[in-house]
Amino acid sequence: MSTRFELVIGLEVHAQLRTETKIFCGCGTRFGAAPNAHVCPVCLGLPGALPVLNRRVVELAIRTGLALGCTIQSRSAFARKNYFYPDLPKGYQISQYDEPIAIGGELTYASDEGPRTVRIIRAHLEEDAGKSIHAGTGAGERHTYLDFNRSGVPLVEIVTQPDIRSPPAAAEFFARLRGILVAIGVSDGNMEEGSLRCDANVSVRPKGETELGVKVEVKNLNSFRFLQRALEHEWERQTTRCSAGESIVQETRLWDEAVGRTVSMRTKEEAHDYRYFPDPDLPSIEVSDAWVEAVRDSLPELPEACKRRLRDEYGLSLAAAAQIAESVDLVRFFEETAKASGNPKAACHWITGELTRRLKVDGDAVGSAGVAPAALAKLIGLVESGTVSTSAAKEVFDRMYGSNREPDEIVRTEGLSQIGDQDELAEVVAGVLAEQPEAVDRFRGGNAGSLGFLVGQVMRATGGRANPKLVNELLRRALVDD
Ligand code: ADP
Ligand code: MG
Ligand code: ZN
Numbered sequence: 429m430s431t432r433f434e435l436v437i438g439l440e441v442h443a444q445l446r447t448e449t450k451i452f453c454g455c456g457t458r459f460g461a462a463p464n465a466h467v468c469p470v471c472l473g474l475p476g477a478l479p480v481l482n483r484r485v486v487e488l489a490i491r492t493g494l495a496l497g498c499t500i501q502s503r504s505a506f507a508r509k510n511y512f513y514p515d516l517p518k519g520y521q522i523s524q525y526d527e528p529i530a531i532g533g534e535l536t537y538a539s540d541e542g543p544r545t546v547r548i549i550r551a552h553l554e555e556d557a558g559k560s561i562h563a564g565t566g567a568g569e570r571h572t573y574l575d576f577n578r579s580g581v582p583l584v585e586i587v588t589q590p591d592i593r594s595p596p597a598a599a600e601f602f603a604r605l606r607g608i609l610v611a612i613g614v615s616d617g618n619m620e621e622g623s624l625r626c627d628a629n630v631s632v633r634p635k636g637e638t639e640l641g642v643k644v645e646v647k648n649l650n651s652f653r654f655l656q657r658a659l660e661h662e663w664e665r666q667t668t669r670c671s672a673g674e675s676i677v678q679e680t681r682l683w684d685e686a687v688g689r690t691v692s693m694r695t696k697e698e699a700h701d702y703r704y705f706p707d708p709d710l711p712s713i714e715v716s717d718a719w720v721e722a723v724r725d726s727l728p729e730l731p732e733a734c735k736r737r738l739r740d741e742y743g744l745s746l747a748a749a750a751q752i753a754e755s756v757d758l759v760r761f762f763e764e765t766a767k768a769s770g771n772p773k774a775a776c777h778w779i780t781g782e783l784t785r786r787l788k789v790d791g792d793a794v795g796s797a798g799v800a801p802a803a804l805a806k807l808i809g810l811v812e813s814g815t816v817s818t819s820a821a822k823e824v825f826d827r828m829y830g831s832n833r834e835p836d837e838i839v840r841t842e843g844l845s846q847i848g849d850q851d852e853l854a855e856v857v858a859g860v861l862a863e864q865p866e867a868v869d870r871f872r873g874g875n876a877g878s879l880g881f882l883v884g885q886v887m888r889a890t891g892g893r894a895n896p897k898l899v900n901e902l903l904r905r906a907l908v909d910d
Pocket of ligand 1: 436438439440587589591629630631640642643
């Protein structure tokens, strides 16, 4: 692959706003209803039906803009974007065009390669279209069905500057943005249900060049993986063409997951093709400073700020803090565990380690994992007091997970308490030494590392329940004194 080139990416992210009703009518927005169950004259685009703007939608757009550091415009307006499509019954989509509700923000976050900033050009409101369902394969049995449940569902579209430089960075940005939209409650972020999707604009240019290359827009990517793979494919395709001296055609493409490549959908479209004009049915949106400030006050802590607070307040590493800050539920779980145990480091260790691992494997949410922060705090206490060894504690945790059982009860009924009894351990130690004469010789011959091996053997013989400090002591004593 050519390294003479640089990849340039800008994203247009569409998020469905969390409302009970559509943007311009009273129809419901709940996913999964029977086709055309949520329709009325307005969202079916029947003649004479008048749209009325849903106030909640504006509030959620303000929320989105503020969370992304945008300026909220005191005045914004809707335009008609005219085009023909069977699932767009009015023949136009109502969208904000030259007067969006929010402009000029940025999203900064820590990535593996240091801090990253992606500038936001704008966030604007629009309505979603309906859905065409193409069914049947053989001649004469092919039909297109139309479901207008999505028609008029409120969307916020977030447009970035072309600041992204690699496919993984695009996927990461999209994931961060999703995290924020979910954290502030404006979107459920459900990508399988179409609540969040993005169009990726992508071009290549020779390294060092400052002008942008001709871009291709890949439409409707509804997973982080599809986004990344589509961009990887475009990078390959565009650099191959450029290296061969061919030019890139400005066009819209679609990602075909089945064959793992993008395919052309239509060539270059221009804004004037849509004949945008102000929607005469809708007055402009006026947003007062007081409204903006009230929304600002109601915003929760955002992941980036939360991460820094967890580091400063609890002494966590930035990496661990970032992992926890990713989810509001994990943050709550962590803070409760840290407070109840008085040991934030241990709480963090358990939560970013065993708990996260089990949540992933079992596909559970924190709230339904069957482990309460108070119970985890107790387990941390049992390790601190030496009642259970760290390795036995893992076993206790495994049994706590999904069961809502208390750790002390598990330790008691399953005999997992730490063996701290000198005589009992001395016997095990003696047995191990008798079985491992070679390791004993190696230690005495100056190989200090073989002590670790012997400790491991004792731990194994006790099923991980021996107090490792005591085992160390007993082994040393036995090896040196004999
Ligand atoms: P359009 O009018 O075709 O929608 P815009 O200029 O509004 O184009 O930009 C839409 C999106 O495309 C933005 O996210 C922007 O950052 C991105 N973009 C624009 N030009 C390029 C380019 N040459 N390469 C990559 N992304 C681009
Ligand atoms: Mg576009
Ligand atoms: Zn309706």
